[in-house]
Every structure is written in structure tokens, then in C-alpha cells.
Amino acid sequence: MNAFRSNTPDRTFEKLNTNGNFTRLAVSPGIINKHYTPAQFQKIAEVVGDSGAIKYSASYSILLSVPTINVNEIINELQEAGLYIAKQGPIVAIKACDFCDGDKMEAAEITEHLYEALHEETVPSRLRLNINGCASACYNAVYDDIGLVYQKDSFDVYLGAVPMGANAKAGTLFAKRVSVQKIESFLQQIIRHYQKHARPNEPFHKFYRRTNSAEFWQALKPSLISAFGVVSF
Ligand code: SF4
DSSP: OOOGGTOOOOHHHHHHHHHHHHEEEEEEOOOOOOOOHHHHHHHHHHHHHTTTTEEEESSSSSEEEEEEEHHHHHHHHHHHTEEEEEEOSEEEEEEOHHHHHHHHOOOHHHHHHHHHHHOBBBBBOEEEEEESSSSTTTTOOOGGGEEEEEEETTEEEEEBBBOSTTOOOEEEEEEEEEEEETTTHHHHHHHHHHHHOTTHHHHHHHHHHHHHHHHHHHHOOOOOOHHSSSSSO
């Protein structure tokens, strides 16, 4: 009955912080690569040690609870082992599928470019941008705040997903076939609207559903149509 053994963990982040000072790190092999090496797992076990905790999450990363006093040294060691540590807080957080374990890499270069261009952007509430490499969208791009589904040198863009809760639902198609050359500029415009018009800490899906008939989206519509091709609101 291992499936239901130890259902109540005794080393959660909250419990550890009642008697100590721990920091949580979201660690993964990369944005695209989902394969850890045995050496990386050994390094994770070593830095967490007997005092911390390891948990897997729904966001393609492993959550480590490590002593705050050693966190900078631990981050250096994890990075030297080739691991990626996601930045926390209200930023544009980029996710991606694994491009069929590296067999379908057509959208990998633009994914890396979008990461470099957008991941330092500060926004009212953490904004998840999920890039999937084909129409199968098997990493559920349409259930993140901005879902990009790659098809032949272009992306279909989905907005407005409610990612969790009783009212969870997929986003709707916002724009079809935005070219690889224009996708960064297209996303920048959406992000600018969010930065400018959202209420403090307002999640993107609430902002989008509250404002999608507002004048500023409508005012943007003609420029999007002329600049980017077909756009649906
Ligand atoms: S979305 Fe497409 S390219 Fe990405 S892992 Fe799934 S099947 Fe492969």
C-alpha cells in the first residue's frame, strides 16, 4: 500500500519554518529539458541534506526547502550541476513542453528568444506563458495565462484560461498564426496592457475577463490586425 503510505508529510515547508528559517527553490533541468541526470539528483539530495525537504510540483519543477542561511551557496552548487532555478514573484514565468524529448525542436530557438526577452518583465501578478511545440499541445498550453501553440513558423495564441478552481477552464483563441518574427512584439503589447490597466495583484485571467471588451483592447485591435494578421476577440 505504498500509494497511500505517509499521506501526511512531516517535513512540509510550513512545518520546517516553525522551527527554523527555510527558503523554497523551484528547480528543474531547464525550460525545455525535463530529464534529470543521476548526478543532479545526487546534488539535490546533498544540498537538501537531513534538514530540508523535497517535493514535486505541478509546474514541471521540484520544490526544495533549504536552510536560508546557506541559500546562496546552495544556488551556486545547483547551477554548477546544470540545474535551472526559477525566479519567484510577479514576473512573466515561461514554461514549455519538452518538444517530444528533443525530436521536434522547430520552436526551440524562438522559445529561448522569448525567454530572454520576457522573463525579467515585472507584472501585477505572476503570469504563466506556456509554449507548446505542436497542435497536440500535450503540455496544456491552453490552460495557462498565455498559451502559445506552434504550427509551421507561427503561433496560435490563447488567452483567458482559469488555471485552477471550480471554474477552471481553457483559454480562448485570441490570435491565429502570429508569425515567429512577430510573436515577441505581439506578446509585448499584451503584457503592456496588463502592466498598465490591471488592478494591483490582479491575476491575468481576471484582468482579461474584466477588460476584454474595454476600449483599450478595441483600440489595439486595428493595429494588431494590420501588424499581425488575423485576430479574434
Ligand atoms: S506539444 Fe507537441 S511537440 Fe510538445 S511534447 Fe507534446 S507532442 Fe511533442
